[in-house]
Amino acid sequence: MIITAASPKGGTGKTTLSVVMAALLAEESARVLIIDLDASCAISQCYGRILQDATSMEFLSACPENFAGIYPARKNIDIIPGNIRNMLLNNIMDTQLKISLRKSGLAHKYDYILIDPPGYWGAHLRNAVYASDVIVIPANCSRIDYEVTRLFFDTLQDCGLEGKEVFVCIxxxxxxxNLPGIEDMYRQEFGEFLIPYPIPYIQSLKKITDNVDYPLHAAVKQKLRAVTDHIIKGEANG
Ligand SMILES: Nc1ncnc2c1ncn2[C@@H]1O[C@H](COP(=O)(O)OP(=O)(O)OP(=O)(O)O)[C@@H](O)[C@H]1O
Ligand SMILES: [Mg+2]
Known part of the structure:
Protein backbone atom coordinates (compact mmCIF):
# COMPACT_ATOMS: atom_id res chain seq x y z
CA MET A 1 0.00 0.00 0.00
CA ILE A 2 1.35 3.41 -0.98
CA ILE A 3 0.35 6.28 1.31
CA THR A 4 1.05 10.00 1.06
CA ALA A 5 0.38 12.60 3.73
CA ALA A 6 -0.24 15.48 1.36
CA SER A 7 -1.22 19.14 1.47
CA PRO A 8 -0.51 22.11 -0.75
CA LYS A 9 0.11 24.11 2.44
CA GLY A 10 3.35 24.00 4.42
CA GLY A 11 3.59 23.02 8.06
CA THR A 12 0.37 21.00 8.37
CA GLY A 13 2.06 17.91 9.86
CA LYS A 14 2.78 15.79 6.77
CA THR A 15 6.28 14.80 7.84
CA THR A 16 5.26 14.27 11.47
CA LEU A 17 2.40 11.97 10.45
CA SER A 18 4.67 10.01 8.10
CA VAL A 19 7.30 9.49 10.82
CA VAL A 20 4.63 8.37 13.29
CA MET A 21 2.95 5.99 10.81
CA ALA A 22 6.32 4.52 9.82
CA ALA A 23 7.19 3.82 13.48
CA LEU A 24 3.81 2.31 14.33
CA LEU A 25 3.70 0.09 11.23
CA ALA A 26 7.33 -1.01 11.68
CA GLU A 27 6.61 -1.83 15.31
CA GLU A 28 4.06 -4.37 14.05
CA SER A 29 6.76 -5.96 11.87
CA ALA A 30 5.57 -4.39 8.60
CA ARG A 31 8.33 -3.53 6.12
CA VAL A 32 8.18 0.21 5.45
CA LEU A 33 9.86 2.30 2.76
CA ILE A 34 9.84 6.09 3.02
CA ILE A 35 10.38 8.16 -0.13
CA ASP A 36 11.42 11.76 0.52
CA LEU A 37 10.30 13.96 -2.38
CA ASP A 38 10.73 17.24 -0.51
CA ALA A 39 13.77 19.35 -1.47
CA SER A 40 13.97 20.44 2.18
CA CYS A 41 14.85 16.79 2.99
CA ALA A 42 13.06 17.06 6.35
CA ILE A 43 12.23 13.38 6.70
CA SER A 44 15.69 12.33 5.50
CA GLN A 45 17.12 14.52 8.23
CA CYS A 46 14.90 12.75 10.79
CA TYR A 47 16.75 9.51 10.01
CA GLY A 48 20.22 11.07 9.51
CA ARG A 49 20.09 10.41 5.75
CA ILE A 50 20.74 13.80 4.15
CA LEU A 51 23.15 14.37 1.23
CA GLN A 52 23.33 10.69 0.27
CA ASP A 53 24.85 9.49 -3.02
CA ALA A 54 21.60 8.22 -4.54
CA THR A 55 18.29 9.90 -3.83
CA SER A 56 14.67 10.25 -4.90
CA MET A 57 15.89 12.54 -7.69
CA GLU A 58 17.69 9.66 -9.40
CA PHE A 59 14.76 7.37 -8.69
CA LEU A 60 12.55 9.85 -10.59
CA SER A 61 14.93 10.57 -13.42
CA ALA A 62 17.04 7.44 -14.03
CA CYS A 63 16.42 3.77 -14.66
CA PRO A 64 15.06 2.47 -11.34
CA GLU A 65 15.63 -1.28 -11.91
CA ASN A 66 19.02 -1.41 -10.15
CA PHE A 67 18.48 1.65 -8.01
CA ALA A 68 21.12 1.95 -5.27
CA GLY A 69 19.45 4.66 -3.19
CA ILE A 70 17.60 2.63 -0.56
CA TYR A 71 19.15 3.15 2.86
CA PRO A 72 18.30 1.59 6.22
CA ALA A 73 16.65 4.09 8.58
CA ARG A 74 15.36 2.11 11.57
CA LYS A 75 14.34 -1.51 12.22
CA ASN A 76 11.91 -2.43 9.39
CA ILE A 77 12.17 1.09 7.92
CA ASP A 78 14.20 2.00 4.81
CA ILE A 79 14.37 5.36 3.09
CA ILE A 80 14.98 6.76 -0.36
CA PRO A 81 16.41 10.10 0.74
CA GLY A 82 15.53 13.50 -0.62
CA ASN A 83 17.74 15.77 -2.66
CA ILE A 84 17.98 19.55 -2.40
CA ARG A 85 18.17 19.57 -6.21
CA ASN A 86 14.64 18.22 -6.41
CA MET A 87 13.60 21.89 -6.41
CA LEU A 88 15.22 22.21 -9.87
CA LEU A 89 13.35 19.20 -11.27
CA ASN A 90 10.08 20.70 -12.42
CA ASN A 91 9.59 19.26 -15.86
CA ILE A 92 8.98 15.65 -14.86
CA MET A 93 5.80 13.83 -15.85
CA ASP A 94 3.19 13.65 -13.10
CA THR A 95 3.25 9.85 -13.37
CA GLN A 96 7.03 9.37 -13.29
CA LEU A 97 7.11 8.12 -9.68
CA LYS A 98 4.29 5.68 -10.38
CA ILE A 99 6.26 4.34 -13.37
CA SER A 100 9.53 4.14 -11.40
CA LEU A 101 7.78 2.28 -8.58
CA ARG A 102 6.30 -0.20 -11.02
CA LYS A 103 9.60 -0.80 -12.82
CA SER A 104 11.52 -1.15 -9.58
CA GLY A 105 9.10 -3.71 -8.11
CA LEU A 106 9.42 -1.98 -4.73
CA ALA A 107 5.68 -2.13 -4.02
CA HIS A 108 6.07 -5.91 -3.77
CA LYS A 109 9.10 -5.72 -1.48
CA TYR A 110 7.50 -3.48 1.14
CA ASP A 111 4.19 -3.69 2.97
CA TYR A 112 3.89 0.08 3.06
CA ILE A 113 5.50 2.86 1.05
CA LEU A 114 5.12 6.30 2.65
CA ILE A 115 5.84 9.32 0.45
CA ASP A 116 6.74 12.68 2.01
CA PRO A 117 6.08 15.42 -0.56
CA PRO A 118 6.67 19.19 -0.38
CA GLY A 119 3.84 21.44 0.80
CA TYR A 120 2.91 23.08 -2.51
CA TRP A 121 1.03 21.94 -5.60
CA GLY A 122 3.96 21.21 -7.91
CA ALA A 123 5.42 18.30 -9.85
CA HIS A 124 6.61 16.40 -6.78
CA LEU A 125 3.31 16.55 -4.91
CA ARG A 126 1.46 15.55 -8.10
CA ASN A 127 3.84 12.58 -8.51
CA ALA A 128 3.12 11.53 -4.92
CA VAL A 129 -0.64 11.81 -5.49
CA TYR A 130 -0.63 9.79 -8.73
CA ALA A 131 1.59 7.08 -7.22
CA SER A 132 -0.48 6.62 -4.05
CA ASP A 133 -3.31 4.30 -3.09
CA VAL A 134 -4.20 6.48 -0.11
CA ILE A 135 -3.87 10.24 0.34
CA VAL A 136 -4.20 11.72 3.82
CA ILE A 137 -4.57 15.49 4.12
CA PRO A 138 -3.39 16.68 7.54
CA ALA A 139 -5.18 19.93 8.34
CA ASN A 140 -4.55 22.31 11.21
CA CYS A 141 -7.29 24.17 13.03
CA SER A 142 -7.22 27.59 11.37
CA ARG A 143 -9.52 29.15 8.77
CA ILE A 144 -6.81 29.12 6.12
CA ASP A 145 -6.09 25.41 6.72
CA TYR A 146 -9.80 24.68 6.38
CA GLU A 147 -10.09 26.59 3.09
CA VAL A 148 -6.88 25.09 1.68
CA THR A 149 -8.07 21.61 2.60
CA ARG A 150 -11.41 22.15 0.83
CA LEU A 151 -9.65 23.46 -2.25
CA PHE A 152 -7.15 20.58 -2.27
CA PHE A 153 -9.85 17.97 -1.71
CA ASP A 154 -11.76 19.36 -4.73
CA THR A 155 -8.57 19.52 -6.77
CA LEU A 156 -7.92 15.86 -6.03
CA GLN A 157 -11.42 14.93 -7.23
CA ASP A 158 -10.71 16.87 -10.45
CA CYS A 159 -7.53 14.82 -10.94
CA GLY A 160 -9.72 11.74 -11.50
CA LEU A 161 -8.39 9.61 -8.67
CA GLU A 162 -10.85 6.74 -8.97
CA GLY A 163 -9.82 3.83 -6.81
CA LYS A 164 -7.77 5.96 -4.44
CA GLU A 165 -8.80 6.67 -0.87
CA VAL A 166 -8.69 10.27 0.35
CA PHE A 167 -8.88 11.22 4.02
CA VAL A 168 -8.73 14.49 5.93
CA CYS A 169 -7.02 14.34 9.33
CA ILE A 170 -7.38 17.19 11.83
CA ASN A 178 -8.36 26.53 17.53
CA LEU A 179 -10.70 28.63 15.41
CA PRO A 180 -13.95 28.18 17.42
CA GLY A 181 -16.11 25.42 15.94
CA ILE A 182 -13.42 24.31 13.49
CA GLU A 183 -13.67 20.58 14.25
CA ASP A 184 -17.43 20.72 13.52
CA MET A 185 -16.71 22.63 10.30
CA TYR A 186 -14.36 19.82 9.19
CA ARG A 187 -16.91 17.20 10.22
CA GLN A 188 -19.71 18.85 8.25
CA GLU A 189 -17.60 19.47 5.18
CA PHE A 190 -15.80 16.13 4.89
CA GLY A 191 -18.19 13.69 6.60
CA GLU A 192 -17.02 10.11 6.14
CA PHE A 193 -13.74 11.33 4.62
CA LEU A 194 -12.71 12.91 7.93
CA ILE A 195 -10.69 10.61 10.19
CA PRO A 196 -12.75 10.58 13.41
CA TYR A 197 -9.70 10.93 15.66
CA PRO A 198 -8.36 14.51 15.66
CA ILE A 199 -4.65 14.58 16.54
CA PRO A 200 -4.15 17.00 19.44
CA TYR A 201 -1.37 19.55 19.69
CA ILE A 202 1.15 17.56 21.73
CA GLN A 203 4.63 18.67 22.77
CA SER A 204 6.08 15.18 22.27
CA LEU A 205 4.86 15.20 18.65
CA LYS A 206 6.61 18.52 18.16
CA LYS A 207 9.82 16.81 19.24
CA ILE A 208 9.50 13.68 17.13
CA THR A 209 10.84 15.18 13.90
CA ASP A 210 14.00 16.21 15.80
CA ASN A 211 14.31 12.79 17.39
CA VAL A 212 12.32 9.96 15.82
CA ASP A 213 13.09 7.80 18.86
CA TYR A 214 11.51 10.29 21.25
CA PRO A 215 9.18 8.20 23.44
CA LEU A 216 5.48 8.91 23.06
CA HIS A 217 3.07 8.59 25.97
CA ALA A 218 0.92 5.43 25.76
CA ALA A 219 -2.31 7.46 25.39
CA VAL A 220 -0.79 9.50 22.53
CA LYS A 221 0.39 6.33 20.84
CA GLN A 222 -3.04 4.78 21.15
CA LYS A 223 -4.64 7.77 19.45
CA LEU A 224 -2.07 7.74 16.64
CA ARG A 225 -2.52 4.01 16.23
CA ALA A 226 -6.28 4.58 15.75
CA VAL A 227 -5.49 7.18 13.06
CA THR A 228 -3.02 4.84 11.33
CA ASP A 229 -5.43 1.88 11.46
CA HIS A 230 -8.19 4.01 9.99
CA ILE A 231 -5.90 5.01 7.12
CA ILE A 232 -4.64 1.53 6.28
CA LYS A 233 -8.04 -0.10 6.61
CA GLY A 234 -9.67 2.51 4.36
CA GLU A 235 -12.64 2.75 6.66
CA ALA A 236 -14.21 5.86 5.13
CA ASN A 237 -14.32 5.01 1.46
CA GLY A 238 -15.28 1.39 1.84
N1 LIG B 1 0.14 17.22 16.49
C1 LIG B 1 1.16 18.06 16.65
N2 LIG B 1 1.43 18.60 17.86
C2 LIG B 1 2.46 19.46 18.03
N3 LIG B 1 3.26 19.87 17.05
C3 LIG B 1 3.06 19.37 15.82
C4 LIG B 1 2.01 18.44 15.55
N4 LIG B 1 2.05 18.12 14.23
C5 LIG B 1 3.08 18.81 13.70
N5 LIG B 1 3.69 19.57 14.65
C6 LIG B 1 4.80 20.51 14.47
O1 LIG B 1 4.40 21.42 13.45
C7 LIG B 1 5.50 21.75 12.62
C8 LIG B 1 5.18 21.34 11.18
O2 LIG B 1 5.07 19.92 11.12
P1 LIG B 1 5.66 19.09 9.91
O3 LIG B 1 7.08 19.46 9.64
O4 LIG B 1 5.36 17.67 10.17
O5 LIG B 1 4.74 19.68 8.76
P2 LIG B 1 4.89 19.50 7.19
O6 LIG B 1 3.50 19.58 6.66
O7 LIG B 1 5.68 18.30 6.87
O8 LIG B 1 5.70 20.81 6.81
P3 LIG B 1 6.39 21.14 5.39
O9 LIG B 1 5.29 21.66 4.52
O10 LIG B 1 7.39 22.21 5.75
O11 LIG B 1 7.00 19.88 4.87
C9 LIG B 1 6.70 21.01 13.19
O12 LIG B 1 7.37 21.87 14.08
C10 LIG B 1 6.06 19.86 13.96
O13 LIG B 1 6.88 19.44 15.02
MG1 LIG C 1 7.33 18.09 5.64
Whole structure:
Protein backbone atom coordinates (compact mmCIF):
# COMPACT_ATOMS: atom_id res chain seq x y z
CA MET A 1 0.00 0.00 0.00
CA ILE A 2 1.35 3.41 -0.98
CA ILE A 3 0.35 6.28 1.31
CA THR A 4 1.05 10.00 1.06
CA ALA A 5 0.38 12.60 3.73
CA ALA A 6 -0.24 15.48 1.36
CA SER A 7 -1.22 19.14 1.47
CA PRO A 8 -0.51 22.11 -0.75
CA LYS A 9 0.11 24.11 2.44
CA GLY A 10 3.35 24.00 4.42
CA GLY A 11 3.59 23.02 8.06
CA THR A 12 0.37 21.00 8.37
CA GLY A 13 2.06 17.91 9.86
CA LYS A 14 2.78 15.79 6.77
CA THR A 15 6.28 14.80 7.84
CA THR A 16 5.26 14.27 11.47
CA LEU A 17 2.40 11.97 10.45
CA SER A 18 4.67 10.01 8.10
CA VAL A 19 7.30 9.49 10.82
CA VAL A 20 4.63 8.37 13.29
CA MET A 21 2.95 5.99 10.81
CA ALA A 22 6.32 4.52 9.82
CA ALA A 23 7.19 3.82 13.48
CA LEU A 24 3.81 2.31 14.33
CA LEU A 25 3.70 0.09 11.23
CA ALA A 26 7.33 -1.01 11.68
CA GLU A 27 6.61 -1.83 15.31
CA GLU A 28 4.06 -4.37 14.05
CA SER A 29 6.76 -5.96 11.87
CA ALA A 30 5.57 -4.39 8.60
CA ARG A 31 8.33 -3.53 6.12
CA VAL A 32 8.18 0.21 5.45
CA LEU A 33 9.86 2.30 2.76
CA ILE A 34 9.84 6.09 3.02
CA ILE A 35 10.38 8.16 -0.13
CA ASP A 36 11.42 11.76 0.52
CA LEU A 37 10.30 13.96 -2.38
CA ASP A 38 10.73 17.24 -0.51
CA ALA A 39 13.77 19.35 -1.47
CA SER A 40 13.97 20.44 2.18
CA CYS A 41 14.85 16.79 2.99
CA ALA A 42 13.06 17.06 6.35
CA ILE A 43 12.23 13.38 6.70
CA SER A 44 15.69 12.33 5.50
CA GLN A 45 17.12 14.52 8.23
CA CYS A 46 14.90 12.75 10.79
CA TYR A 47 16.75 9.51 10.01
CA GLY A 48 20.22 11.07 9.51
CA ARG A 49 20.09 10.41 5.75
CA ILE A 50 20.74 13.80 4.15
CA LEU A 51 23.15 14.37 1.23
CA GLN A 52 23.33 10.69 0.27
CA ASP A 53 24.85 9.49 -3.02
CA ALA A 54 21.60 8.22 -4.54
CA THR A 55 18.29 9.90 -3.83
CA SER A 56 14.67 10.25 -4.90
CA MET A 57 15.89 12.54 -7.69
CA GLU A 58 17.69 9.66 -9.40
CA PHE A 59 14.76 7.37 -8.69
CA LEU A 60 12.55 9.85 -10.59
CA SER A 61 14.93 10.57 -13.42
CA ALA A 62 17.04 7.44 -14.03
CA CYS A 63 16.42 3.77 -14.66
CA PRO A 64 15.06 2.47 -11.34
CA GLU A 65 15.63 -1.28 -11.91
CA ASN A 66 19.02 -1.41 -10.15
CA PHE A 67 18.48 1.65 -8.01
CA ALA A 68 21.12 1.95 -5.27
CA GLY A 69 19.45 4.66 -3.19
CA ILE A 70 17.60 2.63 -0.56
CA TYR A 71 19.15 3.15 2.86
CA PRO A 72 18.30 1.59 6.22
CA ALA A 73 16.65 4.09 8.58
CA ARG A 74 15.36 2.11 11.57
CA LYS A 75 14.34 -1.51 12.22
CA ASN A 76 11.91 -2.43 9.39
CA ILE A 77 12.17 1.09 7.92
CA ASP A 78 14.20 2.00 4.81
CA ILE A 79 14.37 5.36 3.09
CA ILE A 80 14.98 6.76 -0.36
CA PRO A 81 16.41 10.10 0.74
CA GLY A 82 15.53 13.50 -0.62
CA ASN A 83 17.74 15.77 -2.66
CA ILE A 84 17.98 19.55 -2.40
CA ARG A 85 18.17 19.57 -6.21
CA ASN A 86 14.64 18.22 -6.41
CA MET A 87 13.60 21.89 -6.41
CA LEU A 88 15.22 22.21 -9.87
CA LEU A 89 13.35 19.20 -11.27
CA ASN A 90 10.08 20.70 -12.42
CA ASN A 91 9.59 19.26 -15.86
CA ILE A 92 8.98 15.65 -14.86
CA MET A 93 5.80 13.83 -15.85
CA ASP A 94 3.19 13.65 -13.10
CA THR A 95 3.25 9.85 -13.37
CA GLN A 96 7.03 9.37 -13.29
CA LEU A 97 7.11 8.12 -9.68
CA LYS A 98 4.29 5.68 -10.38
CA ILE A 99 6.26 4.34 -13.37
CA SER A 100 9.53 4.14 -11.40
CA LEU A 101 7.78 2.28 -8.58
CA ARG A 102 6.30 -0.20 -11.02
CA LYS A 103 9.60 -0.80 -12.82
CA SER A 104 11.52 -1.15 -9.58
CA GLY A 105 9.10 -3.71 -8.11
CA LEU A 106 9.42 -1.98 -4.73
CA ALA A 107 5.68 -2.13 -4.02
CA HIS A 108 6.07 -5.91 -3.77
CA LYS A 109 9.10 -5.72 -1.48
CA TYR A 110 7.50 -3.48 1.14
CA ASP A 111 4.19 -3.69 2.97
CA TYR A 112 3.89 0.08 3.06
CA ILE A 113 5.50 2.86 1.05
CA LEU A 114 5.12 6.30 2.65
CA ILE A 115 5.84 9.32 0.45
CA ASP A 116 6.74 12.68 2.01
CA PRO A 117 6.08 15.42 -0.56
CA PRO A 118 6.67 19.19 -0.38
CA GLY A 119 3.84 21.44 0.80
CA TYR A 120 2.91 23.08 -2.51
CA TRP A 121 1.03 21.94 -5.60
CA GLY A 122 3.96 21.21 -7.91
CA ALA A 123 5.42 18.30 -9.85
CA HIS A 124 6.61 16.40 -6.78
CA LEU A 125 3.31 16.55 -4.91
CA ARG A 126 1.46 15.55 -8.10
CA ASN A 127 3.84 12.58 -8.51
CA ALA A 128 3.12 11.53 -4.92
CA VAL A 129 -0.64 11.81 -5.49
CA TYR A 130 -0.63 9.79 -8.73
CA ALA A 131 1.59 7.08 -7.22
CA SER A 132 -0.48 6.62 -4.05
CA ASP A 133 -3.31 4.30 -3.09
CA VAL A 134 -4.20 6.48 -0.11
CA ILE A 135 -3.87 10.24 0.34
CA VAL A 136 -4.20 11.72 3.82
CA ILE A 137 -4.57 15.49 4.12
CA PRO A 138 -3.39 16.68 7.54
CA ALA A 139 -5.18 19.93 8.34
CA ASN A 140 -4.55 22.31 11.21
CA CYS A 141 -7.29 24.17 13.03
CA SER A 142 -7.22 27.59 11.37
CA ARG A 143 -9.52 29.15 8.77
CA ILE A 144 -6.81 29.12 6.12
CA ASP A 145 -6.09 25.41 6.72
CA TYR A 146 -9.80 24.68 6.38
CA GLU A 147 -10.09 26.59 3.09
CA VAL A 148 -6.88 25.09 1.68
CA THR A 149 -8.07 21.61 2.60
CA ARG A 150 -11.41 22.15 0.83
CA LEU A 151 -9.65 23.46 -2.25
CA PHE A 152 -7.15 20.58 -2.27
CA PHE A 153 -9.85 17.97 -1.71
CA ASP A 154 -11.76 19.36 -4.73
CA THR A 155 -8.57 19.52 -6.77
CA LEU A 156 -7.92 15.86 -6.03
CA GLN A 157 -11.42 14.93 -7.23
CA ASP A 158 -10.71 16.87 -10.45
CA CYS A 159 -7.53 14.82 -10.94
CA GLY A 160 -9.72 11.74 -11.50
CA LEU A 161 -8.39 9.61 -8.67
CA GLU A 162 -10.85 6.74 -8.97
CA GLY A 163 -9.82 3.83 -6.81
CA LYS A 164 -7.77 5.96 -4.44
CA GLU A 165 -8.80 6.67 -0.87
CA VAL A 166 -8.69 10.27 0.35
CA PHE A 167 -8.88 11.22 4.02
CA VAL A 168 -8.73 14.49 5.93
CA CYS A 169 -7.02 14.34 9.33
CA ILE A 170 -7.38 17.19 11.83
CA UNK A 171 -3.94 17.88 13.28
CA UNK A 172 -2.52 19.90 16.16
CA UNK A 173 -5.93 20.55 17.63
CA UNK A 174 -5.91 22.71 20.74
CA UNK A 175 -9.28 23.85 22.10
CA UNK A 176 -7.66 27.04 23.49
CA UNK A 177 -6.20 28.22 20.21
CA ASN A 178 -8.36 26.53 17.53
CA LEU A 179 -10.70 28.63 15.41
CA PRO A 180 -13.95 28.18 17.42
CA GLY A 181 -16.11 25.42 15.94
CA ILE A 182 -13.42 24.31 13.49
CA GLU A 183 -13.67 20.58 14.25
CA ASP A 184 -17.43 20.72 13.52
CA MET A 185 -16.71 22.63 10.30
CA TYR A 186 -14.36 19.82 9.19
CA ARG A 187 -16.91 17.20 10.22
CA GLN A 188 -19.71 18.85 8.25
CA GLU A 189 -17.60 19.47 5.18
CA PHE A 190 -15.80 16.13 4.89
CA GLY A 191 -18.19 13.69 6.60
CA GLU A 192 -17.02 10.11 6.14
CA PHE A 193 -13.74 11.33 4.62
CA LEU A 194 -12.71 12.91 7.93
CA ILE A 195 -10.69 10.61 10.19
CA PRO A 196 -12.75 10.58 13.41
CA TYR A 197 -9.70 10.93 15.66
CA PRO A 198 -8.36 14.51 15.66
CA ILE A 199 -4.65 14.58 16.54
CA PRO A 200 -4.15 17.00 19.44
CA TYR A 201 -1.37 19.55 19.69
CA ILE A 202 1.15 17.56 21.73
CA GLN A 203 4.63 18.67 22.77
CA SER A 204 6.08 15.18 22.27
CA LEU A 205 4.86 15.20 18.65
CA LYS A 206 6.61 18.52 18.16
CA LYS A 207 9.82 16.81 19.24
CA ILE A 208 9.50 13.68 17.13
CA THR A 209 10.84 15.18 13.90
CA ASP A 210 14.00 16.21 15.80
CA ASN A 211 14.31 12.79 17.39
CA VAL A 212 12.32 9.96 15.82
CA ASP A 213 13.09 7.80 18.86
CA TYR A 214 11.51 10.29 21.25
CA PRO A 215 9.18 8.20 23.44
CA LEU A 216 5.48 8.91 23.06
CA HIS A 217 3.07 8.59 25.97
CA ALA A 218 0.92 5.43 25.76
CA ALA A 219 -2.31 7.46 25.39
CA VAL A 220 -0.79 9.50 22.53
CA LYS A 221 0.39 6.33 20.84
CA GLN A 222 -3.04 4.78 21.15
CA LYS A 223 -4.64 7.77 19.45
CA LEU A 224 -2.07 7.74 16.64
CA ARG A 225 -2.52 4.01 16.23
CA ALA A 226 -6.28 4.58 15.75
CA VAL A 227 -5.49 7.18 13.06
CA THR A 228 -3.02 4.84 11.33
CA ASP A 229 -5.43 1.88 11.46
CA HIS A 230 -8.19 4.01 9.99
CA ILE A 231 -5.90 5.01 7.12
CA ILE A 232 -4.64 1.53 6.28
CA LYS A 233 -8.04 -0.10 6.61
CA GLY A 234 -9.67 2.51 4.36
CA GLU A 235 -12.64 2.75 6.66
CA ALA A 236 -14.21 5.86 5.13
CA ASN A 237 -14.32 5.01 1.46
CA GLY A 238 -15.28 1.39 1.84
N1 LIG B 1 0.14 17.22 16.49
C1 LIG B 1 1.16 18.06 16.65
N2 LIG B 1 1.43 18.60 17.86
C2 LIG B 1 2.46 19.46 18.03
N3 LIG B 1 3.26 19.87 17.05
C3 LIG B 1 3.06 19.37 15.82
C4 LIG B 1 2.01 18.44 15.55
N4 LIG B 1 2.05 18.12 14.23
C5 LIG B 1 3.08 18.81 13.70
N5 LIG B 1 3.69 19.57 14.65
C6 LIG B 1 4.80 20.51 14.47
O1 LIG B 1 4.40 21.42 13.45
C7 LIG B 1 5.50 21.75 12.62
C8 LIG B 1 5.18 21.34 11.18
O2 LIG B 1 5.07 19.92 11.12
P1 LIG B 1 5.66 19.09 9.91
O3 LIG B 1 7.08 19.46 9.64
O4 LIG B 1 5.36 17.67 10.17
O5 LIG B 1 4.74 19.68 8.76
P2 LIG B 1 4.89 19.50 7.19
O6 LIG B 1 3.50 19.58 6.66
O7 LIG B 1 5.68 18.30 6.87
O8 LIG B 1 5.70 20.81 6.81
P3 LIG B 1 6.39 21.14 5.39
O9 LIG B 1 5.29 21.66 4.52
O10 LIG B 1 7.39 22.21 5.75
O11 LIG B 1 7.00 19.88 4.87
C9 LIG B 1 6.70 21.01 13.19
O12 LIG B 1 7.37 21.87 14.08
C10 LIG B 1 6.06 19.86 13.96
O13 LIG B 1 6.88 19.44 15.02
MG1 LIG C 1 7.33 18.09 5.64
Missing amino acids: NASNKKT
